[in-house]
Structure formats: C-alpha cells, structure tokens
Amino acid sequence: MKVLVTVKEVAEADDDFAIEGTDIAASDLEYDLNEWDDYAVEAAVQLAEAGIADEVVTVTIGPERAEETIRMALAKGADRAVRVWDDAFEEGFADVAAKVSTLEAVVEAEDPDLVLGGVQAADTGFGATGVALAERIGFEHAAVVNDLDVDADAGVAHVHRELEGGVEELTDVDLPAVLTVQTGLNEPRYASLRGIRQAQRKEIDAKDLGDLGLTAEDVESALAITSMYEPESESDAEIIEGDAGEAAGRLAEVLRDKGVSA
Amino acid sequence: MADVLVVAEHRRGELRDVSYEAITAGRELADARGGELHVAVIAGDVDAFAEDLNREGVDAIHTVGNGEEFDHNVYQAAIAALLDRTDAATVVAPNSVNGLDYAPAVAEDRGLPLVTDATGFEYDGGLTVVREMYGSKVETTVDVDGDRHVLTVRGGEWAPAEGVGDATVESVEVDLPESGARVTGFEEVGGGDVDIADADVLVSVGRGIEEEENLELVEGLADALGATLSASRPIVDNGWLPKNRQVGQSGKVVTPDVYIAVGISGAVQHVAGMKGSDTIIAINTDPNAPIFDIADYGIVGNLFEVVPELVDEFA
Numbered sequence: 001m002k003v004l005v006t007v008k009e010v011a012e013a014d015d016d017f018a019i020e021g022t023d024i025a026a027s028d029l030e031y032d033l034n035e036w037d038d039y040a041v042e043a044a045v046q047l048a049e050a051g052i053a054d055e056v057v058t059v060t061i062g063p064e065r066a067e068e069t070i071r072m073a074l075a076k077g078a079d080r081a082v083r084v085w086d087d088a089f090e091e092g093f094a095d096v097a098a099k100v101s102t103l104e105a106v107v108e109a110e111d112p113d114l115v116l117g118g119v120q121a122a123d124t125g126f127g128a129t130g131v132a133l134a135e136r137i138g139f140e141h142a143a144v145v146n147d148l149d150v151d152a153d154a155g156v157a158h159v160h161r162e163l164e165g166g167v168e169e170l171t172d173v174d175l176p177a178v179l180t181v182q183t184g185l186n187e188p189r190y191a192s193l194r195g196i197r198q199a200q201r202k203e204i205d206a207k208d209l210g211d212l213g214l215t216a217e218d219v220e221s222a223l224a225i226t227s228m229y230e231p232e233s234e235s236d237a238e239i240i241e242g243d244a245g246e247a248a249g250r251l252a253e254v255l256r257d258k259g260v261s262a
Numbered sequence: 263m264a265d266v267l268v269v270a271e272h273r274r275g276e277l278r279d280v281s282y283e284a285i286t287a288g289r290e291l292a293d294a295r296g297g298e299l300h301v302a303v304i305a306g307d308v309d310a311f312a313e314d315l316n317r318e319g320v321d322a323i324h325t326v327g328n329g330e331e332f333d334h335n336v337y338q339a340a341i342a343a344l345l346d347r348t349d350a351a352t353v354v355a356p357n358s359v360n361g362l363d364y365a366p367a368v369a370e371d372r373g374l375p376l377v378t379d380a381t382g383f384e385y386d387g388g389l390t391v392v393r394e395m396y397g398s399k400v401e402t403t404v405d406v407d408g409d410r411h412v413l414t415v416r417g418g419e420w421a422p423a424e425g426v427g428d429a430t431v432e433s434v435e436v437d438l439p440e441s442g443a444r445v446t447g448f449e450e451v452g453g454g455d456v457d458i459a460d461a462d463v464l465v466s467v468g469r470g471i472e473e474e475e476n477l478e479l480v481e482g483l484a485d486a487l488g489a490t491l492s493a494s495r496p497i498v499d500n501g502w503l504p505k506n507r508q509v510g511q512s513g514k515v516v517t518p519d520v521y522i523a524v525g526i527s528g529a530v531q532h533v534a535g536m537k538g539s540d541t542i543i544a545i546n547t548d549p550n551a552p553i554f555d556i557a558d559y560g561i562v563g564n565l566f567e568v569v570p571e572l573v574d575e576f577a
Contacts, residue, residue, distance in 0.1 A: 013396045015548045024396060093404075096366060096376050119362075123396055126378045127357075128366035131334075135367040140442035141334070143363040160449065163273065163359050164511050168449045169332070174442035184499035222375035222407040226390070230550075231401045237544070237557040247561045248571030251543065254559055255487065255576075258520050258541055260463050262488035262576060 001152050001175075003044040003053045004110055006103060006117035006129070007073050007081075009066040010034040022225045033069045036118020040181040042188040043148055044116050045077035052152050053114075055079050059106045061089065061099060067204055074199035075191035081202070082106055086209040088216035096128045098219035100136050103129070105212035107137050114157070115178040119144050127180075134178035142173045146182040150175075264351035264409060265297040267344055269365075270315055271356050272306050273332065274448065277314055280356035280415075282422035287380075287415045288354040289319040289423065294385035298322065300348050301429070304340045305329040308433075318425030322348075325433045334364040335441040341368050343436045352389070357414035369412035377404055378414040389413075398530060398552050417511075418534060454506040461490035463520045466509055466536070468494040470525020470546065470565055474502045479569050480524055486576040492516065494526045510535035525565045528553025545569070 009031050017028035033041075047053035058073045058081045060066050070081045084102050107115065115134075120127035127143075134141030146168065147160035155175045160168040162182050173179070191199070209215060240247045240254075255261075268288035270281040285301060292299040298321040303311045308325035315323055326340040341353060341364070353368060355361040357379045369376035381401070382392035389406040391413065458464060465484040471477060477497075484491040491507065498508040509516050511531040521539035526532060528544070528551055536542070537556055544557035545565050554560045561568055 011396070013399045015550065017399070019400065022402070024400065097370065097373075100370065125393075125395065125397075126376075127362045128369075128376055128378050130366075131363060132366035132370040132376070135338075135370040141363075141367070142443060144359045161359060161363070162512050164278075165515070166451050166505075166508075166513055167273070168451055169445055170447045170449060172444045172446055177442075183495065187501065223377065224405045224407075225402050226405050227403045228395070228400050229402075230399070231394075233555055235555045235557065235560075237554050237560040239554075239560045239562060244563055244567035245571045247563060248568050248575055251559065251561060251568075251572060252575035254543070255520065260487050260489070260520055262486055 001053050001113040002055045002057065002110065003047055004107065004112035004115045005037070005040050005044045005056060005058045005073070005078065006115065007037045007041065007058045007060045007070065008034045008118070008121045009060065009062050009069040010121050010123040012122065019228050019230070022228045024228070031065065031069065033072050034118050034121050036120060036122070036181060036183055038188040039183055039185045040116040040118050041073045041076055041078060042186045043181055046186060047150060048077065052150050057082065057110055057112070059084070059103060061085065061094070061102055070204055071199045072191060074202045075195040076189055077195065079202065081204045082110070083204055083206050084208070084212065085206070086216070086219070088209060088219050092221050093223055093225050094219060095221040095223040096126060096132045098221050099129050100132045101214065101218045102209070102212065103133050104136050105214055109212070113176050114150070115139065117178070117180055119180045119182050130178045130180035140174045140177040141179065142171055142177065143180045144182050145179045146185050148179065148185060263297050264295045265300055265349045266292040266295070266352050266354055267300045267302060267341070267348060267350035269337070269341060269353065269355045270301055270303040270311065271358060271360060272303070272311060275306065277311055278356070278358070279422055280358055280417045281315065282317065283417060283420040284354050284356050284415055285315070285317055285320060285423035286420040291352060291354065291383065291385060295351070297349070297351070300324060300344070300350055302326065302341060302344050304337050305331060305333065312431045316427045316429045316431070317423035318427050319423060320427040320429040323429045323431045325431065326436050327433065328436060328438055331445050332360050333441050333445065334367065334443065336438055337364040338367050338371065339438050340434070340436045342371060343434060345372065351410045353412045355412070355414045357416050361414050365412055365414050374410050374412050375406050375408060376412045377406060380413055380415050381419045383413070399550065416530070451505050454504060456490060456506060458490055458492045458507060458509065459514050459516050461516070461518050463487055463489035464492045464516060464518045465489045465522045465524060466492040466494065466526060467497055467524050468526030469496045471497070474500070477502060479566070482573050483524070483569050486573045489522070494532045523553050523557070524569060526553055527551045528556065
C-alpha cells in the first residue's frame with residue numbers, strides 16, 4: 001500500500017515578537033516541522049517497516065524554505081516528497097478549501113491507499129484539512145487518532161479517536177482513508193546521520209499549480225485575515241518580583257498562607 | 263434575514279456542555295442576522311435530548327434518530343438534509359474532537375467557507391470571526407466571504423444557554439448510505455494508582471522542564487510540599503509520566519486548592535483542565551505565556567533557579 005503524509009512547515013513566534021500588518025514579523029518567526037505531522041510521518045514509516053506500506057510519500061504546500069523541513073521527514077524514512085508552491089499562495093491566507101484543492105490534485109497523481117496528516121497545524125490551528133480532503137476525494141476518515149492498527153488485507157484501519165476527558169472511541173475505518181494523527185500516537189524518531197545523508201539524495205518534486213493542472217482561481221480563499229493583535233492580558237496575577245531566592249521566599253509565604261506544607 | 267443551525271453534541275447518553283454554549287453563540291449570530299435558531303440533535307435518545315436542549319432562544323429543534331453514538335457520516339447526511347429543508351445559512355458546531363470530525367466535511371460537501379475554533383464573531387453585513395493563531399500568542403479577525411458558512415466555536419467562550427424555551431420539535435427522517443466508519447466501543451484511559459482529581463495541591467510540570475531527567479526537580483518540589491505531581495500534555499506524549507497524570511481537555515479536569523504550574527505555557531487545552539483551581543501559581547520564563555492570564559500569583563523566571571530555592575524554603 002502507498003501512504004501519503006501531509007506535512008506542513010509551521011512558524012513559531014519568538015517570546016518577543018512584533019506584528020507587522022496582519023502577520024508576525026518574519027524576523028520573529030522560527031520555522032519547524034509541525035509537531036503533529038512528525039507523528040504522522042513516524043506512523044507512516046512504521047507501516048513501511050512493518051511491510052504494510054511499500055512507499056511513503058510526503059506532500060507539502062510551502063515555499064522553497066520548507067525543503068529543510070521536508071528533508072527532515074525524508075531523513076526519518078519517507079521515500080520521496082512533493083512540494084507545491086505558487087505565487088497564488090503568496091497573497092493572502094489559504095483557506096481549507098484552497099489547500100484541499102491542491103492536495104486533491106496530488107492525491108490524483110499519487111493514488112495513495114492511506115493519507116496521514118497531523119490533527120492541526122501549530123500556527124494556524126484550523127484542524128480541518130484532513131477531514132475536508134477526505135470528503136473531497138471520497139475517502140473515509142477519522143479525526144484525532146491516537147492509536148492505529150492497519151489491517152491491509154481486510155482493508156480496514158482499527159483506530160482510537162482521542163475524545164475529551166480521557167475517553168477514547170474505538171472505530172473501524174474502511175480504506176482508503178484519511179486519518180488525522182494526534183500527538184502521542186507513537187514516539188517520533190530522531191533522524192539518524194545515515195538517514196540525513198540518504199535524505200540528501202532523495203527526490204523533492206517541486207510543482208506549481210500549473211503542473212497540477214490547477215490555476216490561481218482554484219485556490220482562491222474565502223477568508224481574509226483583516227487584523228492581528230496581541231490579546232489584551234486578562235491577567236490580575238500578582239507577579240512576584242526579585243531574584244530566584246527572593247521570589248521563592250515570597251511564594252513560600254503565599255503557600256504557607258494557603259496551608260500548603262509537607 | 264438568515265437562520266442559524268446549531269448542532270448539539272452528546273456522548274454515551276449525555277448531552278455535552280458545549281451544546282448549550284453553541285446555542286448561545288448560535289442565538290447571538292441569529293440575532294445579528296434577524297433569523298431563527300434551529301438546533302439539530304442527531305442519534306441517541308433524541309427526544310430526551312430535545313427536551314433538555316429546549317432552552318431560551320431556541321426556535322426549532324430537529325431530531326434525527328439514526329443510531330446511538332456519533333457517526334460522522336450520519337451527522338453529515340443529517341446536517342445536509344436540514345440545510346435543504348430549513349433556511350439556515352450558517353452551521354454552528356462545537357470545536358470538539360467530534361465537531362472537527364464532521365464540520366469540515368459538511369463545509370466541503372456544501373461548498374461553504376469554514377472557520378474553526380472561533381472565540382468570538384461579529385456580523386455586520388458580513389461575518390467576521392475572532393480566532394487565535396500561533397499557539398494563542400495572537401488574536402486575529404478573519405473576514406468570511408459570502409453569507410453562508412460553517413463555524414466551529416471554542417468551548418468555554420460562550421455562556422451556556424439557560425432557561426426553558428418554546429421551540430418546536432420535529433423528527434426528521436434521513437436516508438443514510440452505509441457508513442465506512444464504525445464505532446466498536448469506548449475506553450476510559452488514565453486509570454491507575456493516582457487520581458490527580460483528588461489532590462488538594464498539585465505541582466504540574468510542562469515542556470519547560472526540557473529533559474526527562476529534570477523531572478527529579480519537580481518531584482522534589484511535590485515531596486517538599488506534600489503535593490501530587492501532574493503534567494501537561496507534552497510530558498505525557500513523551501512518555502515521561504503516565505496518562506493518568508495529564509491535566510487538560512483530553513486528560514483530567516482538576517480543581518485543587520492550589521495548582522502550581524511549572525514550565526507550562528497554558529495552552530487552551532491545558533487551561534480547560536485546571537482553570538477551576540482555587541489558587542493558581544505559575545512559574546514560567548515567558549512573561550507573555552497565557553498561563554499568567556489565569557494565574558493568581560506568577561514568577562517570571564527560570565524554573566531551574568526558582569524551584570530549588572522553593573524546595574529549600576520547605577526543607
């Protein structure tokens with residue numbers, strides 16, 4: 001079976017950051033592989049190691065900068081990568097449907113049996129692309145999977161979905177399917193030196209919308225970010241000042257006041 | 263004028279609080295658009311649920327009695343049928359694990375714009391949604407094209423709807439395709455030796471502890487204070503502490519007398535599990551960390567310096 005893993009390079013804001021227009025200043029952003037996608041990559045690589053998956057392909061919508069992140073996924077064991085970018089993505093904020101249109105074209109070309117992706121992206125936090133993609137391409141799906149057992153012969157994925165409040169739902173999902181992966185599903189590996197060397201020789205196929213038979217109109221977004229601001233602090237916390245010793249001393253008083261002691 | 267359709271949520275025979283919060287959000291949007299508020303309740307004991315959902319401000323309740331538990335295919339088909347037979351322009355669903363298992367499919371199927379995890383909105387000729395980005399470090403306003411949409415609303419942001427309404431209740435038959443996803447059961451996780459929900463004092467550790475071997479430090483603090491050790495999600499994901507120690511939306515909800523958050527930034531999922539604590543104390547290097555928004559006392563500082571000093575105070 002072929003597994004397609006959707007991978008996003010996400011931006012994380014520094015502790016101190018400035019907002020320029022409707023985004024955080026580029027100089028105050030650090031880029032990394034989305035944490036949830038790291039678990040999705042690991043799940044796919046484990047399926048390959050178990051002899052269930054014959055090929056693991058990653059797909060990313062992202063600029064050239066994202067190739068460093070994609071290489072990390074390749075170093076961990078993905079076989080090859082597709083990266084889609086286009087001027088059309090430079091303007092504005094791609095909504096879920098725009099991403100789905102792009103991924104749909106990649107799914108058509110790759111014809112996977114299983115699509116894995118993170119539950120959400122750490123930066124935008126929509127948590128919607130995987131399920132919307134499943135609907136578009138006619139796959140079954142399950143969101144927020146934290147346990148996965150693929151029975152390829154039966155064409156079923158036995159999954160646990162992590163519900164709120166410490167309850168897991170056990171569900172059988174017919175393949176082909178899109179599963180969105182929750183953190184904690186597995187233990188993502190670190191890339192080995194050998195893996196990193198091998199990743200340098202693996203293919204990252206860069207495509208623009210035209211290569212996928214799409215136009216800018218296909219990825220037109222229905223959403224526009226019109227402002228970004230730091231939320232007003234609702235804090236009425238008493239901030240305890242002083243060096244570590246002084247602060248700890250004052251906090252100890254507070255704790256004793258509350259009756260805390262061993 | 264446009265109506266709003268709120269989708270209720272239930273699990274194992276109980277309506278979840280997010281249903282009533284979504285009703286409040288839906289009513290707010292319906293008011294802004296001069297429309298009616300419809301509520302859909304799908305699967306399970308829908309008649310009993312309908313009675314509970316008949317809160318002030320609800321105009322119509324539609325019951326779809328297919329199946330017992332959540333099945334996204336049933337939900338999607340039922341919502342599509344209700345969009346066809348009502349004038350609802352916007353679907354409002356809880357931004358829950360199950361909400362995110364059907365709302366994106368509904369939006370995709372109907373060709374509607376989708377905004378998830380809304381913390382607020384305004385409607386003034388068009389919909390503008392307030393939501394966070396970059397791990398709650400910023401808020402954004404998002405303008406949504408068109409006058410029909412799908413919106414998921416964050417839990418705890420709207421007050422639950424109260425009172426008794428005079429909604430009409432109508433049972434709806436929906437033809438369903440055979441579902442390719444079948445729920446076979448549920449599992450409670452996080453059992454074991456310790457119930458952190460019983461503790462009076464919790465020392466809770468987060469990502470700021472950096473390495474597994476550093477856990478000794480907070481274990482030492484918990485010992486010195488006679489407290490129980492709990493954790494935020496990343497610590498449990500890493501396998502450094504068992505699942506029964508996890509505080510938050512997917513772990514335990516705790517309400518101790520004193521909650522000491524050590525190296526926890528205060529992501530919304532974590533806060534949902536501990537905001538009811540009597541006294542919240544936060545130790546974190548980042549003065550902008552959201553944990554300080556709900557803390558009663560805060561130390562902006564390095565836990566590796568502060569915690570040993572605090573242990574000494576109680577030695």
